[in-house]
Amino acid sequence: MPGPTVTWYLAVSVVLFATGVLGVLLRRSPLIVLLSLEIMLNGANLALIAFSRYQGRGDGQIFALSVMAVAASEVVVGLGLIVALARRKVALDVDKLTTLRG
Amino acid sequence: MLLASFGNFLVWVVWIAAAFACLGSGVAVVSFTNPFYSALALIGNLGSLAVLYLLLAAEFVAAAQVLVYAGAVMVMFLFVIAYLGGQADAPWAGGPSWQTIGAVGAAAALLVEVVVAIGLKAGGRLSDEADVRRSFGGPAQIGRLFLTDHLLAFEITSVVLLAAAVGGVVLGAHARRGEWGSAAPERRRTT
Numbered sequence: 001m002p003g004p005t006v007t008w009y010l011a012v013s014v015v016l017f018a019t020g021v022l023g024v025l026l027r028r029s030p031l032i033v034l035l036s037l038e039i040m041l042n043g044a045n046l047a048l049i050a051f052s053r054y055q056g057r058g059d060g061q062i063f064a065l066s067v068m069a070v071a072a073s074e075v076v077v078g079l080g081l082i083v084a085l086a087r088r089k090v091a092l093d094v095d096k097l098t099t100l101r102g
Numbered sequence: 103m104l105l106a107s108f109g110n111f112l113v114w115v116v117w118i119a120a121a122f123a124c125l126g127s128g129v130a131v132v133s134f135t136n137p138f139y140s141a142l143a144l145i146g147n148l149g150s151l152a153v154l155y156l157l158l159a160a161e162f163v164a165a166a167q168v169l170v171y172a173g174a175v176m177v178m179f180l181f182v183i184a185y186l187g188g189q190a191d192a193p194w195a196g197g198p199s200w201q202t203i204g205a206v207g208a209a210a211a212l213l214v215e216v217v218v219a220i221g222l223k224a225g226g227r228l229s230d231e232a233d234v235r236r237s238f239g240g241p242a243q244i245g246r247l248f249l250t251d252h253l254l255a256f257e258i259t260s261v262v263l264l265a266a267a268v269g270g271v272v273l274g275a276h277a278r279r280g281e282w283g284s285a286a287p288e289r290r291r292t293t
Contacts (some may be wrong), residue, residue, distance in 0.1 A: 056232025073266030
Protein backbone atom coordinates (compact mmCIF):
# COMPACT_ATOMS: atom_id res chain seq x y z
CA MET A 1 0.00 0.00 0.00
CA PRO A 2 1.63 3.28 -1.07
CA GLY A 3 1.43 6.39 1.07
CA PRO A 4 -0.82 9.35 0.29
CA THR A 5 0.04 10.86 -3.09
CA VAL A 6 0.17 14.52 -4.07
CA THR A 7 -3.45 14.37 -5.20
CA TRP A 8 -4.66 13.90 -1.63
CA TYR A 9 -2.70 16.90 -0.40
CA LEU A 10 -4.07 18.96 -3.29
CA ALA A 11 -7.61 17.96 -2.31
CA VAL A 12 -7.01 19.19 1.24
CA SER A 13 -5.47 22.40 -0.06
CA VAL A 14 -8.39 23.12 -2.40
CA VAL A 15 -11.00 22.55 0.32
CA LEU A 16 -8.97 24.73 2.70
CA PHE A 17 -8.83 27.51 0.13
CA ALA A 18 -12.59 27.31 -0.46
CA THR A 19 -13.18 27.46 3.29
CA GLY A 20 -11.13 30.63 3.44
CA VAL A 21 -13.07 32.16 0.55
CA LEU A 22 -16.31 31.33 2.33
CA GLY A 23 -15.08 33.04 5.48
CA VAL A 24 -13.98 36.17 3.63
CA LEU A 25 -17.33 36.44 1.85
CA LEU A 26 -19.53 35.45 4.77
CA ARG A 27 -18.17 37.08 7.90
CA ARG A 28 -18.68 40.71 8.82
CA SER A 29 -16.01 41.13 11.48
CA PRO A 30 -12.77 42.32 9.83
CA LEU A 31 -10.78 40.26 12.36
CA ILE A 32 -12.33 37.02 11.12
CA VAL A 33 -11.92 38.15 7.50
CA LEU A 34 -8.19 38.41 8.24
CA LEU A 35 -8.19 34.95 9.85
CA SER A 36 -9.93 33.53 6.77
CA LEU A 37 -7.32 35.18 4.55
CA GLU A 38 -4.68 33.29 6.52
CA ILE A 39 -6.57 30.06 5.77
CA MET A 40 -6.53 30.86 2.05
CA LEU A 41 -2.79 31.59 2.11
CA ASN A 42 -2.16 28.34 3.94
CA GLY A 43 -4.16 26.39 1.39
CA ALA A 44 -1.95 27.84 -1.34
CA ASN A 45 1.15 27.04 0.75
CA LEU A 46 0.09 23.41 1.10
CA ALA A 47 -0.29 23.11 -2.68
CA LEU A 48 3.13 24.68 -3.21
CA ILE A 49 4.82 22.30 -0.80
CA ALA A 50 2.99 19.28 -2.21
CA PHE A 51 4.18 20.12 -5.72
CA SER A 52 7.67 20.80 -4.38
CA ARG A 53 7.74 17.25 -2.97
CA TYR A 54 6.30 15.86 -6.20
CA GLN A 55 8.96 17.53 -8.34
CA GLY A 56 11.73 16.74 -5.88
CA ARG A 57 12.91 20.36 -6.00
CA GLY A 58 13.06 22.93 -3.21
CA ASP A 59 11.77 25.94 -5.14
CA GLY A 60 8.18 25.46 -3.99
CA GLN A 61 9.30 25.59 -0.37
CA ILE A 62 11.11 28.87 -1.05
CA PHE A 63 7.89 30.23 -2.51
CA ALA A 64 5.97 29.03 0.55
CA LEU A 65 8.40 30.80 2.89
CA SER A 66 8.02 34.01 0.88
CA VAL A 67 4.23 33.67 1.15
CA MET A 68 4.65 33.33 4.92
CA ALA A 69 6.63 36.59 5.08
CA VAL A 70 4.02 38.38 2.98
CA ALA A 71 1.26 36.99 5.22
CA ALA A 72 3.02 38.29 8.33
CA SER A 73 3.32 41.74 6.73
CA GLU A 74 -0.34 41.67 5.74
CA VAL A 75 -1.36 40.80 9.29
CA VAL A 76 0.68 43.70 10.68
CA VAL A 77 -0.92 46.24 8.36
CA GLY A 78 -4.41 44.72 8.65
CA LEU A 79 -4.37 44.62 12.44
CA GLY A 80 -2.96 48.17 12.50
CA LEU A 81 -5.90 49.31 10.38
CA ILE A 82 -8.41 47.49 12.59
CA VAL A 83 -6.96 49.00 15.78
CA ALA A 84 -6.98 52.45 14.16
CA LEU A 85 -10.64 51.97 13.18
CA ALA A 86 -11.55 50.83 16.68
CA ARG A 87 -9.85 53.89 18.21
CA ARG A 88 -11.88 56.18 15.97
CA LYS A 89 -15.04 54.44 17.31
CA VAL A 90 -15.94 53.13 13.87
CA ALA A 91 -18.14 50.03 13.89
CA LEU A 92 -16.06 46.92 13.16
CA ASP A 93 -18.38 45.61 10.45
CA VAL A 94 -17.24 45.38 6.85
CA ASP A 95 -20.80 46.06 5.68
CA LYS A 96 -20.75 49.44 7.43
CA LEU A 97 -17.27 50.54 6.34
CA THR A 98 -18.48 52.41 3.28
CA THR A 99 -16.67 55.71 3.78
CA LEU A 100 -14.56 55.23 0.64
CA ARG A 101 -17.60 54.65 -1.56
CA GLY A 102 -17.72 57.34 -4.22
CA MET B 103 8.27 -5.55 2.71
CA LEU B 104 5.89 -5.98 5.60
CA LEU B 105 7.72 -3.27 7.52
CA ALA B 106 7.45 -0.83 4.60
CA SER B 107 3.74 -1.57 4.30
CA PHE B 108 3.27 -0.93 8.00
CA GLY B 109 5.18 2.34 7.64
CA ASN B 110 2.87 3.47 4.87
CA PHE B 111 -0.14 2.49 6.96
CA LEU B 112 1.21 4.67 9.76
CA VAL B 113 1.71 7.54 7.31
CA TRP B 114 -1.92 7.19 6.21
CA VAL B 115 -3.13 7.25 9.79
CA VAL B 116 -1.17 10.42 10.55
CA TRP B 117 -2.26 11.96 7.25
CA ILE B 118 -5.95 11.30 7.87
CA ALA B 119 -5.77 12.67 11.40
CA ALA B 120 -3.90 15.82 10.30
CA ALA B 121 -6.07 16.42 7.23
CA PHE B 122 -9.34 16.12 9.12
CA ALA B 123 -8.05 18.26 11.98
CA CYS B 124 -6.96 20.83 9.40
CA LEU B 125 -10.29 20.94 7.54
CA GLY B 126 -12.37 20.77 10.72
CA SER B 127 -10.52 23.63 12.38
CA GLY B 128 -10.78 25.63 9.13
CA VAL B 129 -14.57 25.27 9.19
CA ALA B 130 -14.49 26.13 12.90
CA VAL B 131 -12.62 29.39 12.20
CA VAL B 132 -15.30 30.41 9.71
CA SER B 133 -18.31 29.43 11.81
CA PHE B 134 -17.39 30.33 15.41
CA THR B 135 -19.29 33.34 16.74
CA ASN B 136 -16.56 34.58 19.07
CA PRO B 137 -13.39 35.81 17.28
CA PHE B 138 -11.28 34.56 20.18
CA TYR B 139 -12.38 30.97 19.54
CA SER B 140 -11.83 31.49 15.82
CA ALA B 141 -8.23 32.51 16.45
CA LEU B 142 -7.68 29.49 18.73
CA ALA B 143 -9.10 27.22 16.01
CA LEU B 144 -6.72 28.79 13.50
CA ILE B 145 -3.80 27.82 15.75
CA GLY B 146 -5.01 24.22 15.54
CA ASN B 147 -5.29 24.57 11.79
CA LEU B 148 -1.70 25.83 11.52
CA GLY B 149 -0.42 23.02 13.76
CA SER B 150 -2.07 20.28 11.71
CA LEU B 151 -0.78 21.92 8.52
CA ALA B 152 2.72 21.72 9.99
CA VAL B 153 2.19 17.96 10.41
CA LEU B 154 1.20 17.72 6.74
CA TYR B 155 4.35 19.67 5.80
CA LEU B 156 6.44 17.19 7.79
CA LEU B 157 4.84 14.32 5.85
CA LEU B 158 5.85 16.15 2.64
CA ALA B 159 9.50 16.26 3.78
CA ALA B 160 9.43 20.04 4.35
CA GLU B 161 10.94 20.13 7.82
CA PHE B 162 12.20 23.70 7.72
CA VAL B 163 8.89 25.10 6.46
CA ALA B 164 7.04 23.15 9.17
CA ALA B 165 9.30 24.64 11.85
CA ALA B 166 8.88 28.13 10.39
CA GLN B 167 5.13 27.60 10.29
CA VAL B 168 4.97 26.79 13.98
CA LEU B 169 7.39 29.55 15.00
CA VAL B 170 6.21 32.38 12.75
CA TYR B 171 2.52 31.65 12.38
CA ALA B 172 1.38 29.77 15.45
CA GLY B 173 3.89 31.67 17.55
CA ALA B 174 4.26 35.28 16.48
CA VAL B 175 1.34 36.05 14.17
CA MET B 176 -1.34 34.33 16.22
CA VAL B 177 -0.14 35.87 19.48
CA MET B 178 -0.49 39.27 17.82
CA PHE B 179 -3.99 38.32 16.68
CA LEU B 180 -4.98 37.21 20.17
CA PHE B 181 -3.62 40.43 21.68
CA VAL B 182 -5.66 42.55 19.27
CA ILE B 183 -8.82 40.49 19.84
CA ALA B 184 -8.37 40.78 23.60
CA TYR B 185 -7.78 44.53 23.23
CA LEU B 186 -10.87 45.08 21.10
CA GLY B 187 -13.04 42.89 23.28
CA GLY B 188 -14.14 40.54 20.50
CA GLN B 189 -17.64 41.51 19.39
CA ALA B 190 -19.88 38.55 18.68
CA ASP B 191 -20.75 38.10 15.02
CA ALA B 192 -23.06 35.18 14.33
CA PRO B 193 -22.52 34.06 10.72
CA TRP B 194 -25.46 31.68 10.46
CA ALA B 195 -27.99 33.56 12.60
CA GLY B 196 -31.25 34.97 11.29
CA GLY B 197 -31.95 32.43 8.55
CA PRO B 198 -30.32 32.30 5.13
CA SER B 199 -30.04 35.79 3.67
CA TRP B 200 -29.11 36.40 0.05
CA GLN B 201 -25.58 37.31 1.19
CA THR B 202 -25.13 33.96 2.93
CA ILE B 203 -26.45 32.04 -0.07
CA GLY B 204 -24.26 34.06 -2.41
CA ALA B 205 -21.15 33.50 -0.29
CA VAL B 206 -21.71 29.74 -0.07
CA GLY B 207 -22.46 29.56 -3.79
CA ALA B 208 -19.35 31.54 -4.74
CA ALA B 209 -17.10 29.41 -2.51
CA ALA B 210 -18.60 26.19 -3.91
CA ALA B 211 -18.18 27.46 -7.48
CA LEU B 212 -14.53 28.25 -6.82
CA LEU B 213 -14.00 24.80 -5.29
CA VAL B 214 -15.55 23.06 -8.31
CA GLU B 215 -13.58 25.26 -10.69
CA VAL B 216 -10.21 24.44 -9.10
CA VAL B 217 -11.01 20.72 -8.89
CA VAL B 218 -12.04 20.61 -12.55
CA ALA B 219 -8.98 22.59 -13.63
CA ILE B 220 -6.59 20.29 -11.76
CA GLY B 221 -8.45 17.19 -12.96
CA LEU B 222 -8.31 18.28 -16.60
CA LYS B 223 -4.70 19.37 -16.46
CA ALA B 224 -3.14 16.61 -14.40
CA GLY B 225 -5.75 13.90 -13.92
CA GLY B 226 -4.07 10.62 -13.02
CA ARG B 227 -0.56 11.87 -13.72
CA LEU B 228 0.28 12.97 -10.20
CA SER B 229 0.79 9.54 -8.71
CA ASP B 230 4.56 8.91 -8.95
CA GLU B 231 6.50 11.47 -7.01
CA ALA B 232 10.21 12.05 -7.29
CA ASP B 233 12.68 10.35 -5.00
CA VAL B 234 14.33 12.80 -2.67
CA ARG B 235 17.41 12.64 -0.53
CA ARG B 236 17.31 12.81 3.23
CA SER B 237 18.57 16.40 3.18
CA PHE B 238 15.55 17.52 1.13
CA GLY B 239 13.72 20.37 2.83
CA GLY B 240 16.31 20.85 5.54
CA PRO B 241 17.74 24.22 6.57
CA ALA B 242 20.91 23.65 4.53
CA GLN B 243 19.07 23.19 1.26
CA ILE B 244 16.65 26.06 1.94
CA GLY B 245 19.52 28.38 2.83
CA ARG B 246 21.50 27.43 -0.25
CA LEU B 247 18.49 28.01 -2.52
CA PHE B 248 17.69 31.33 -0.86
CA LEU B 249 21.22 32.64 -1.21
CA THR B 250 21.90 31.40 -4.74
CA ASP B 251 18.92 30.85 -7.04
CA HIS B 252 16.36 32.96 -5.19
CA LEU B 253 18.49 35.80 -3.87
CA LEU B 254 16.22 38.43 -5.42
CA ALA B 255 13.15 36.96 -3.70
CA PHE B 256 15.09 36.97 -0.42
CA GLU B 257 15.97 40.65 -0.76
CA ILE B 258 12.45 41.62 -1.84
CA THR B 259 11.09 39.79 1.21
CA SER B 260 13.25 41.95 3.45
CA VAL B 261 11.95 45.11 1.76
CA VAL B 262 8.35 43.89 2.16
CA LEU B 263 8.89 43.25 5.87
CA LEU B 264 10.47 46.68 6.30
CA ALA B 265 7.51 48.32 4.53
CA ALA B 266 5.10 46.44 6.79
CA ALA B 267 7.00 47.55 9.90
CA VAL B 268 6.95 51.17 8.77
CA GLY B 269 3.26 50.89 7.91
CA GLY B 270 2.45 49.45 11.32
CA VAL B 271 4.29 52.29 13.06
CA VAL B 272 2.58 54.94 10.91
CA LEU B 273 -0.88 53.48 11.50
CA GLY B 274 -0.25 53.21 15.23
CA ALA B 275 1.05 56.80 15.45
CA HIS B 276 -1.99 58.17 13.60
CA ALA B 277 -4.35 56.13 15.75
CA ARG B 278 -2.67 57.47 18.89
CA ARG B 279 -3.16 61.06 17.71
CA GLY B 280 -6.83 60.22 17.25
CA GLU B 281 -7.26 61.64 13.78
CA TRP B 282 -6.12 61.09 10.22
CA GLY B 283 -6.67 64.55 8.78
CA SER B 284 -6.00 67.91 10.39
CA ALA B 285 -9.39 68.31 12.07
CA ALA B 286 -8.30 67.75 15.66
CA PRO B 287 -5.67 69.97 17.28
CA GLU B 288 -2.21 68.49 17.56
CA ARG B 289 -1.27 67.39 21.02
CA ARG B 290 1.86 68.60 22.66
CA ARG B 291 4.75 66.45 21.66
CA THR B 292 6.57 64.67 24.47
CA THR B 293 10.19 64.20 23.66
